[in-house]
Amino acid sequence: MLILDCPYCGVTAEETEFHGGGEAHLKRFGPGSSDEDFEGYLFHRENPRGVHFERWRHVNGCGKWFHVARDTATLEVFGSYSAQVTEPPQEIRDAITAKRPGWRWREFA
């Protein structure tokens, strides 16, 4: 059972209060983009065994979407943060680096 913090309303709750929304920080490719980029945006996922950035929605609460940094191999949560960003903020990156030295923000997607 994951325990997550909602960065909007400040509530700390079990995962049953939230709903997962898949990989975060996907770069959107729309009309005019190449077929390859569009396919990548729609279907391809990093699906890492380790540090993962994902979207969650506080469905049984304030209803807001937010982001979580989590380790898929240990279920450890590094922190949650605003959905209004395209990359994880520095304090989240620092929190991950403190526990996973050598970790780097991905190059693709």
Place this chain on the structure above:
Amino acid sequence: MRGIGPMRRYSAFAVAREAARYHSGWERAWRSPEPKKRYDVIIVGAGGHGLATAYYLGKNFGITNVAILEKGWLGGGNTGRNTTIIRSNYLQDPSAAIYEKARSLYETMSQDLNYNVMFSPRGVLMLAQTEHEVRGYKRTAHANLLQGVETEFVSPQRVKELVPIISLDGPRYPVLGGLWQARGGTGRHDAVAWGYARACSDMGMDILQKCEVTGIRQEGGKVVGVDTTKGTIGCDKLGIVVAGHSGVLAAMAGFRLPIESVALQALVSEPIKPCMDIVVMANTVHGYMSQSDKGEMVIGGGADGYNNYTQRGSFHHIEETVRALVETFPMISRLKMLRQWGGIVDMTGDRSPILSKTPVEGMFINCGWGTGGFKAIPGSGWGMAELMAKGSSPLTEEFGLNRFAEGRFVDESVAAGVAH
């Protein structure tokens, strides 16, 4: 260890012979050799699908200079973690073809492999508990008729005859009928892996356990070998058959997959006297149940809603599954549960598998079986072997990676009605 000559066949005579000499003559079922410098084909993943691929490469195409690499132990992943259900009542033609091929191969597998895989064609019943499911399953039954897959839509009364312990008038989800596949059933999951492994080893293939792949070697866009914890091993062709960890292997080769890995859970009860002789799936409420030969009720549930590689899931899913099943089968309410476990399943967007060439020449991938891989093992191996040996196979044609770019989904996400 095998000495010289082929493996000894298992038979009633062999049992009598060994009984007479205190079972001192049984051989190991497969060899545990050291890796050679190179092989014609390397298969990564010694689960059911990987071993079946290797077996049919040898049996159907005479390719026996093959190594099967496994980072853990043979059959220790999803092959040993599923709920052993075998059925082929899918809606789409490509799915029905490969799952029905698999089901038919299961019928003769014990004889083919000379290894008892305990295939039990006891029948699989999928309950329709909403009006939508009734319409959906009637449609599937019609489609199956055209595909040559024997299924029928049955009435609630027939459901009660097949499953006397069921409660038809559940307050929330009454049973309105069911999709019945009499030729479906269960098998012994470990035995499927062990039987294929024994047959592969007998053909001279090397099964390398505790040998984890750490890198994929390419030259000019073509695969030439793999780095492993037992050194570098060369190959002409590479087959990736690793289910939940497919994305990790694809990342080594420099491409991404349309796959996300999540945990799917199952549990078994204490053993009780025989009370249900078929497999029942209740997909609206995300639960399915059968009784093992030992008497345990084997229960499968839903998948978690987030990426997970830990082989354990969230307990509230178990609670939801059990709550729904108790409503459908009131007599199990006092059962104690013995164990619970999770497996990492590789989910695609259309809930259909990927059996395909990859952007790397000579490298093939078989993954994306999601929550329903066990039933497909022989068909998957049969098609994958043909794909790797000949470059194409009628069984795998529609399951290529390019279907996502081209919008040709084999959409089973609603059709199969599986507890996805």
